[in-house]
Amino acid sequence: MEKAKKIWLDGRLVNWEDANVHILTHALHYGLGVFEGIRCYEGDDGKSIVFRLKEHTKRLFESAKIVQIEMPFTEDEVNAAIIETLQKNDLKAAYIRVIAFLGEGSMGLYPKDNRVSVAVAAWPWGAYLGEDGMEKGIRTKISSFARHHINAAMTKAKVCGSYVNSILAKREAVKGGYDEAILLDTDGYVSEGSGENIFMVRNGIIKTTPITTVLDGITRDAVIKIARAAGLEVVEARFTRDELYIADEAFFTGTAAEITPIREVDDRVIGTGKPGPITKQIQKTYFDIICGRNNDYNSWRYPV
Numbered sequence: 001m002e003k004a005k006k007i008w009l010d011g012r013l014v015n016w017e018d019a020n021v022h023i024l025t026h027a028l029h030y031g032l033g034v035f036e037g038i039r040c041y042e043g044d045d046g047k048s049i050v051f052r053l054k055e056h057t058k059r060l061f062e063s064a065k066i067v068q069i070e071m072p073f074t075e076d077e078v079n080a081a082i083i084e085t086l087q088k089n090d091l092k093a094a095y096i097r098v099i100a101f102l103g104e105g106s107m108g109l110y111p112k113d114n115r116v117s118v119a120v121a122a123w124p125w126g127a128y129l130g131e132d133g134m135e136k137g138i139r140t141k142i143s144s145f146a147r148h149h150i151n152a153a154m155t156k157a158k159v160c161g162s163y164v165n166s167i168l169a170k171r172e173a174v175k176g177g178y179d180e181a182i183l184l185d186t187d188g189y190v191s192e193g194s195g196e197n198i199f200m201v202r203n204g205i206i207k208t209t210p211i212t213t214v215l216d217g218i219t220r221d222a223v224i225k226i227a228r229a230a231g232l233e234v235v236e237a238r239f240t241r242d243e244l245y246i247a248d249e250a251f252f253t254g255t256a257a258e259i260t261p262i263r264e265v266d267d268r269v270i271g272t273g274k275p276g277p278i279t280k281q282i283q284k285t286y287f288d289i290i291c292g293r294n295n296d297y298n299s300w301r302y303p304v
């Protein structure tokens with residue numbers, strides 16, 4: 001990974017190498033931390049913007065609320081820290097990682113006096129599933145690992161520890177020769193990718209998983225709004241793996257993955273095996289908005 005110069009840690013910028021924590025950091029042992037992944041883009045005018053910054057910070061605080069982490073900063077302070085981190089690192093385009101976690105103090109499952117630390121790091125990160133995947137689509141496999149049950153892990157919260165499930169699924173898929181995993185929920189319906197929401201298109205209708213078992217993705221929300229504004233029908237409904245097999249198009253959405261077409265599921269070719277027209281249309285609008293070529297959603301572009 002490409003490093004930047006500074007990382008914001010608990011209120012000040014420190015050198016990348018000095019942004020360290022103690023080995024008894026509570027979150028390292030038990031996973032109690034919440035995070036966000038956000039992207040900063042350089043627009044066609046050469047100015048940088050953060051995509052839906054406030055929505056991401058809001059979700060970070062909602063994640064913290066769900067798992068009862070008391071945030072030592074306000075949303076405005078976190079937003080300012082993100083902008084400062086981008087500016088001081090001279091980053092025009094970057095992936096931003098914000099994390100709030102339980103630090104050292106007591107050990108065990110009843111943390112009392114542990115300090116909550118907050119950090120913001122940013123670094124250049126290209127196409128998450130490869131440039132080729134973004135253009136031609138990726139090959140996916142239904143995972144043998146189920147997505148967390150809604151009462152086992154809190155699926156609306158982006159909790160560090162929950163991502164062990166994602167890593168198991170992703171490793172299994174990649175080891176099997178695929179690009180990404182698709183996880184089913186505990187009732188057996190399609191839920192999401194290891195780090196992406198999923199959409200399918202069949203007979204002109206776009207379908208995505210209801211937010212019940214999945215992360216309430218900010219890219220997912222953007223795609224729903226873009227599609228509906230273009231007059232396309234979007235349904236939030238459960239669907240099965242075999243409905244996905246016979247879809248005309250399918251794609252993943254996420255901050256890291258952006259809009260990545262899916263060209264195969266379990267060795268079944270989706271549609272023509274190439275990104276379909278609706279996927280391409282939404283992908284184009286998404287990047288036009290980000291680059292400032294489409295001004296319909298200017299509130300999504302937070303200036304750096």
Ligand code: PPE
Nearest residue numbers: 037195196197215217218219220254255256
């Ligand atoms: N589901 C999961 C499980 C998930 O982790 C993400 C984001 C999404 C859906 C899409 O949400 P949104 O980014 O708001 O559209 N995954 C983040 C972490 C990826 C990683 O490898 O780390 C991301 O995309 O930043």
